[in-house]
Amino acid sequence: MKILIGSSMRFRDVVKATIKCMNELGLQPLCPNVDQISENRDVADSPETKKRLALEYYEAIEKCDAVYFIVPEGYIGTSLKIELGSALALKKPVYFSEPTKDIAIDTFAAGIIPLNNIELFKNAVHLER
Numbered sequence: 601m602k603i604l605i606g607s608s609m610r611f612r613d614v615v616k617a618t619i620k621c622m623n624e625l626g627l628q629p630l631c632p633n634v635d636q637i638s639e640n641r642d643v644a645d646s647p648e649t650k651k652r653l654a655l656e657y658y659e660a661i662e663k664c665d666a667v668y669f670i671v672p673e674g675y676i677g678t679s680l681k682i683e684l685g686s687a688l689a690l691k692k693p694v695y696f697s698e699p700t701k702d703i704a705i706d707t708f709a710a711g712i713i714p715l716n717n718i719e720l721f722k723n724a725v726h727l728e729r
Contacts, residue, residue, distance in 0.1 A: 603721060604660050604692075605631040606683050607670035614670055614715065621718050630664055632656045654679065661686050666693045666724070668713065674701040684708065693724070 622629040693710040
């Protein structure tokens, strides 16, 4: 099962820990651009770079079985909102690590899978094919 991880890169350390956990569970995590830099910050330093990174992410949405948005304290930025729209347009089930601070966004989640309970992906009904 391929699960695309989306998150603000200010939480890069959390993303990397989640990737490791998913690998240990036999899941196939995808997260383009996570290794571009090691700091917890956005890697884009120009509009061209931001667009290239975004397009790489949108390609990964097409290849995944589900999308998992890591949203510590409910934070979901502009890029994640666009990624959410792309995932929904492609009819991919979307999961959040916790509720966001936006009830309208939360209505699109197939479920909440807390960071400390990643193994729930193995039983997610929406992912059965």
